[in-house]
Amino acid sequence: MSENALPKGYEPQDVEERWRNHWEENKVFTPDPNAEGEPYSIVIPPPNVTGALHMGHALNLTLQDILCRYQRQKGKNVLWIPGTDHAGIATQNVVERQLAKEGKGRHDLGREKFIERVWEWREEYGNRILNQVRKMGASVDWTRERFTMDEGLSKAVRKVFVELYNQGLIYKGDYIINWCPRCHTALADDEVDHSLEKGALHYIKYPLEDGSGHLTIATTRPETMLADTAVAVNPEDERFNHLIGKHVILPLVNRKLIIIGDKYVDIEFGTGCLKVTPAHDHNDWELGRKHNLEVMNILNDDGTLNELAGADYAGLTCPQARTKILAALEAEGFLDHIDAHDHNVGHCYRCKTVVEPYVSTQWFVAMTKLAPRAKAAVPEMTQIFPESWIKTYNHWLDNIRDWCISRQIWWGHRIPAWVCADCGELLVDTDTPAACKCGSTNLTQDEDVLDTWFSSALWPFTTMGWPDKTPELAKYYPTSVLVTGFDILFFWVARMMMMGLQFMDEVPFKHVYIHALVRDEQGKKMSKSTGNVIDPVEMIEKYGCDSLRFTLTSFAAMGRDIKLSEARIEGYRHFCNKIWNATRFALMNLPETAPAPVDLTKVDLHHKWILSRLEGLKKATEAATDAYQFNEVAQNHYKFIWNEFCDWYLELIKPDMRAGGEREKAAQYVLWIVLQEMMVLLHPVMPFITAEVWAVLPGIDNRDIATMPFPPARPECASRAAEADMELVQNTIVAVRTIKAELNISPSAKMDVLIRTASDEVRGLFDANKEVMLFLARLNSVSCGSDVKAPKASASSVVSGNEIILPLSGHVNFADELARLDKEIGKIEKDLKGVLGKLRNDSFVAKAPAEIVQKEKDRAVELEETLDTLQKLQKRFRDAME
Template structure:
């Protein structure tokens, strides 16, 4: 490691070298250590298809901050990394690559397709891992896992059989969400509802006895091809006499019954609904209650099938247009009512989801959901922020059975085989003989499991389960899950019930939900808006620490964060401030015998900065305990920039340049100690620059990453001395503010009279006051009578500065009169504009408010100028 710091901080020159130093030192690796407490975070595994985006960057930065902090506190801190196979997204990419070659999955077969998929994973799957390293992520890379590796596959098969044997996994025909583009089922949690323009088509269904017709409305007229009934509410007096009769299904020309079911809302529309059991989940349930036929009229690509008569072969939307046209021509279309309604779309590709009856595998959720709800209600799992529990309860208490089978080839193939005799065999190992008939012709279910099925096991499958490994016994349950609030259903809930069911314990104690990253205007980042930001581009310009600091600053649990390049630039400026402070310290200790210990004798300014450091240590630690990372970093920023750099370094300069060598030596040692320990507090947030600087300073230990986290120390508490110096600082600020208001340059020195009932601190700090408040001389006492003096007042003292020392009255009067005339002219323009009725009646309110605000500022400026001119008299 370098023992000197370059003139300027260049992240590109530091980051790779520091990360390599950490890797070689095995500092990220966590071992089972009975002497230490474990602290575990499992990474929300990014998709192998993924490219690091700002959401990932924030998620990993928050996790890395927590894991680095706990590691420094002495925990055996395991941050377990991994990637997700992402069935739908990965298969789509491979199919698209094959399409460009002119081949399909079906042409090459499953085995060859999977060979391509694994090759693709080997080529691209590690890309996001390398990107995470660029961010500074201190994951235990020795334990890197993949959701389809051998260990995870073993766990998946074990769980499937266990739940099947308990009757919690079953295969059946149900309405599922079908994506016509991805050509697979998706779970309820994977359906994203978007508001879209649509229509209500009001239709006539004629009564088959010729006595009239019944009117209903639908948003999906193409599904009428599969209608098997129309329904009314049993208490609806309008239709009681019609229940049991039949109507003629328009265009299809077949009779279907009129049934009564309480599912129908009497007050909605006409109080009549068409029932299509194969294409609507509610209709499916109605169909079960009334034993209705289930007629599927669409294939897996959203095209009308052979059950659609003359419309067979048409895509659904094309069929819709033709059906509406035909209904109109034969007089069955009453009217079309434009509406806006929520339409379910696939969370992966955005295609409108088709509810479709299908034979699939399901997990029975009710028995699993109850203990998972109780775990949060009983406090075994804590949500940060607490309000997220309402979202969780709402979903879990209304949960439906989970459709876990996917019509894909990339993923965990369902461990179920079918014999010609009709027997279903679920087994962890490949069976060779049917236990029922002894047959050997067994066919494996072609479907794969929902990606989230394997992800639900992540906290324990990654630690060796179902084997009872030492790692599992030591690191499980994990401590903290850090994740966005947008995957509470996808992942968080499923891990909770899986952990309870298979481990008998919750998978983690705390879930820390963060918000989403938005642009400076508060908009969600998206390709369509073109407002996305590549974090690697930001790192290449500003450095990883600047990006990390930006992503934590202002971050509060559960709330979205606005991102802008200006914020990153400000974070880089902060990094440069720290760098320059470190170079100043190194320059002043060069050739001196300085270690990292505090001096035996401490002066008032030393006690003040140590007291401030002690307090900020306690505050930052408390904030981290509460997951208030944004507050923690804000307090650190203020301490480093204001207290340490702007005040203590300036005070230390005066002492180090003075004649008292003991005081100078004390200042040097306190500078080193405070900087070294402040770097420890800052390290979890800005790991690269802190490690680089710490290595150049006198220090104990081999690396900052494993240095001991500072703790509040009563021996460093100096409240009275700190208060005394803060009173002095307050007066210095007041004097400087007053001089600034009068445009007095620092070169213009003034005699400073300090009137106070507590003279001792001011007498001790008189040299500081003279230097920092630009005094030619400082006198301290009471009852000063200084004619024509300017005053600066605090709650502990009053400073008087003779006017003649501050300004050339004649020149300053001329300048102020000129400024007064200009301000008055601008104010007259504002008043004229506000008096103009054409302007006030036509201008937008925000423009008028802006003009008024400008007028108020000008009036305040004029008042201040007049007061200053009066003081010159």
């Protein structure tokens, strides 16, 4: 064949688009649930419909795709379901910003028209993230694409809500929640971003009711004191425990507060006395419930203070109220002092407004009742990889709070609950009720929508058609593995576990693989603010998708964050070029049709060696993929393709191809076998270049590499003896090349080599592979034997007990080389003296950063090793001149 079957250079953009379209148009990844094959299924963690692909997505998609393509090769019936999340708050914010540019708000449109506007936005912009998923080469079944607001999932959400409500697992009540004053909605704990900010501890005197003194309270939020309903001390604190049951007077307000005792109070923090504000602090809420305290909410939903805060403060924002309260406290002698204090402040994950703890009437899921079963399922029914995350998973479930699922926005699944205006009856139903039990038709639906995570928690079974009994649900549930980031282990993974067990009576997935973070090359988290973000779409356009995928895979060690740089992606672009050029060389040496078969057990050593290494690659690929050791998958392929196949085997067969006859036929057949199977093995990691190479190989009969089975094992080709023999030949060739390089002899200079062999068996090995050694080491002759004598002017090396000797006469000018070496040794000695001087300087070692000191130590070792090598070479030349 001609190498022109492939263009001279690999251009990934054209190749990738063509194969993406081919696979999607031909529905290559659309499985039949009625077909044979053990089921294997994955649901894609649905990205937000507002989102754009980032490196976390790119890693997640790459790992899932490797698993799906590999399992198809293993003969399994694979379903990988794509889809997006409606992202309630985020999407509503995007559309509201559009409206603001038109000088409108959502209330100008009304609820129905606003929802229509959101759907229009989704139709126009909502597929951006899915198109980027396509760019990653994800082998998903696009015919089964789902959206958390599509009709089928909406039906399932209503059914789940109603059933949980009827079972007493969903309830409505007053509870403290995270409130965004800007978005005017409750937020789940995971929707609050915490950051350390500079603040202050304000020490305020609360007078004792009996006039005997005061208690000093330390607080970061003095404005909330207006809603205090108690003061707490630790009952084991001897300073204050005698005051439990007595009262203090709330400064500025003159309201009487009871002093309670609770071990929750940290004796060491602040003064050991705690103001308790149940309406505006999550921990205080729990104290209030425990001690039956009054709950006084002093905030409006826009974050300003209401009339319960008093006439002096009503209508003020929290910062304004804080300033005014501190001034009043100081004026009346209640402010003791203020200390600087850094503390965590919660912000809305979308608009970045400071979140307020706020008591509100909301809908809740009784998570404490669902959590025990989800905890018991791990690891008995579901395994988490790495196992270290089980402890985190259990900790969250052990400390779980009921989940606030209502959101005060318009975009989302509206809560299926209605209130009768005539009798006050609450009706919860999957369908809009025609009338109340009292006969009234004056029904009003709850204005709130469900938290986005509520529909996401049902994703593994609703995407397969639940509550209908579909063939997909029967075949593919539970799913095989969930691949996700650790940041949603608590808020999504655990919730899916609960819902799967509750409604399917089975765990939603057998394995959970938690992948690490992708950081920059310095190990820092990527963020737009620091300017260290690497855009995966940009990298794909610049270097190709396979280069990005292979880079991410090669660094995806279990439990270890990835330090990514553009240079590394560019480096694996060179790997693509290596594969491409190796294929072009192979095509030049292969016939137009499939080569004639030969007996693979009777071929020459270098063929036996590469076939045995190929068998090793198959086993290693299976073991590493099954164990989620993705980095080992990539590294094994890189070593085999670059080091063994390209650097060695393609060079080893060049004499065979020139020899013609049976030697050429054997080389062609082995090359054809290895190249085919190498592409199939690599395909899950690098789908595009392997598909393109595969398509031009002779004898594939239009078969698609995406449908090819995992290469069959050839146990008869696995030979440790062949690998050991070839390794000895290779190391001998390397030894000759090294001696030439050390002596500044041209690599192409033809020399003689003498080998003092350790045994007759080894001599036979060298004799049988003499032609290979002459060609690859650029030699005139090879003489072997146990009685070989080394001439005086020679250089030698020992390989596995065999002495490799190169006569140097006629190849080295010893006087010139000694002069060069003397000069180089002098420079190394000077540099080493300087480095050692630094390391002997106690001041440098004590004051310099640890990494700088270590760098100097490493430099000293490197210089010492170089000096030792040069001095040995110097002695060898002097001996040769005597």
